[in-house]
Amino acid sequence: MATQYSFAGTNAREIAASVERSVADGRLGPGTALPPVRRLAEDLGVSPGTVATAYKELRQRGIVVTRGRGGTVVAHVPAVGSRRPPRVPEGVVDLAGGHPDPALLPVLSPPSEVSPVQGSHRGSPRLPALEELSRAWFARDGVPDGSVTFSHGTLDCVSRLLSTELKPGDSVAVEDPGFHHLLDLVPALGLRMLPVTVDDEGMRPQELGRTLRAGARAVLCSPRGQSPRGGRFTAGRRAELLAVLEGFPDVLVVEDDHNSDISGVPLHSLTTGGLPRWAHVRTASKQLSVDLRWAAMACDPTTLARHDGRLLLTSGWVSHILQETAARLLADPSARVLIAGAERVYTERRTALVAALARHGIAAHAESGLNVWVPVRDESAVVNGLRTHGWWVAAGQRFRIGSPPAVRITSAALPEADAVRLAADFARVLGESEATYGG
Incomplete structure (x- = not known):
């Protein structure tokens, strides 16, 4: 048995199942590196081809990904277990979810009565x-x-x-x-x-x-x-x-x-x-x-x-x-009016945040939709820095494959006055991160 990783098995199916169990129960978190093929093969007393086949099965099922020389790691959201989005810390404004503003959504009106049907609707x-x-x-x-x-x-x-x-x-x-x-x-x-x-x-x-x-x-x-x-x-x-x-x-x-x-x-x-x-x-x-x-x-x-x-x-x-x-x-005509008004508000809020960031010399991308994409040098420094100022934004890593780092800010429920304050805090955080990590 591979003691460091607690994997077991004598064939590809058993090894893949062992890795899957470790991911499902949380012993292997997202981004955790799996041992190189030859090392795990030696630990388990099997051929490298057997381990390679197990890793291939795990990749095909979305549990792990291969990053070239970076090796094989657990996927960011592995297709196993019951993982949920990260919990938003208490006391911060959530600008990470990509969700619409609830105040701009119509009220659902399900049918008051649903009559039984014969058979199915197929x-x-x-x-x-x-x-x-x-x-x-x-x-x-x-x-x-x-x-x-x-x-x-x-x-x-x-x-x-x-x-x-x-x-x-x-x-x-x-x-x-x-x-x-x-x-x-x-x-x-x-x-x-x-x-x-x-x-x-x-x-x-x-x-x-x-x-x-x-x-x-x-x-x-x-x-x-x-x-x-x-x-x-x-x-x-x-x-x-x-x-x-x-x-x-x-x-x-x-x-x-x-x-x-x-x-x-x-x-x-x-x-x-x-x-x-x-x-x-x-x-x-x-x-x-x-x-x-x-x-x-x-x-x-x-x-x-x-x-x-x-x-x-x-x-x-x-x-x-x-x-x-x-x-x-x-x-519903009233719902169409509400949707049209929501589109105007979302556009105003998105452009207001882009303009507020620009006044601090911060470039951002947001031609349409509910989010603003802000290129940064260090995602973690910006996310953690903004958290200390009361803002919760999304690190760009979860959206990227090979593109440069950035953070995503959902502007859908961000009033213009708050956008001005957020932009000032963003500039402050950038200055702090440059002082800490170098310009």
Whole structure:
């Protein structure tokens, strides 16, 4: 037995199970390095190939990741156990979660009565009224609405799409920096991530082309409100990306438009460019309710058939109670007024924080959405420093693969007066960290 790590096993399956147990019960935390293959093989009295096979299985299941010369380490959010987001310390303002302002969300109105049904809803999984509202929602922004379906949120939808389209070991082009839950999901499905650097206009075309030539079979991107950087596709960037994708007709392109009506910018969607394989997903959590686990997807007919075929075999359908609730909100004129007002407020708060930081010489990125991305030299120093001033922000590490360090600040519930105070504290912390760690 390997005493330092308490791993055991005489074959790859047993060794992988031993590592998994250590991760699940917390003995191995995120980022913990596993022993080199040859060392663990010697400790256990097995061949290096046996340990390498065990590590490969753990990678494919999203429990560990390999960082080249950095070795194999436990994933940031390993796909095992019941881990939860880090607890926000008491007495600080939470600007780390990426959540909307509750004061700008409509009140949910579930149906007061739900009549029993005969059998199940598998034969009619989508409420016609909500399907028509969803088609209108997409058509308003020019997204083709010929094939529309529902899921239990964006991550549920993307997971199903990738599971039906790709096999373990296939590659997916992802944004860097990108939405941390998607960056956790892809390796958990046994898929390889190929990072594509993003700027204020979204994915960079040259880098997307590089990943496609390297074998990416799917592309995950955000046309606006990109998390964490806030980028959005312009008309010019959309045209450049479509020109790159033209040479790869078999690649599935998935757009995550999670901010949609509250992003603060118009949509320039790749789906309007005649792509053979595509999906455009919109969730309700940011503009209707974080607890309304419903999303609508417009896509090509093949993608629809594959997605709904897998849905039919698993959960079967999205709860009609949820669908009825979503339909009521989408059709409610007062809710639409509230959403339009929320978009204005989010834009004002986002731009106010960027301007306040700029007055202290601090550059930030936030073209759309609910967050502000601030490049820094030392993430830990800034996060810990701001905590001492009463602010809780997110370290950029959880959003990055190879892009430079930064912190993400959720500006959604940050009034302008508080943005001014936060910017002053941010400048103070930067000065303190430079004095401590060098300029």
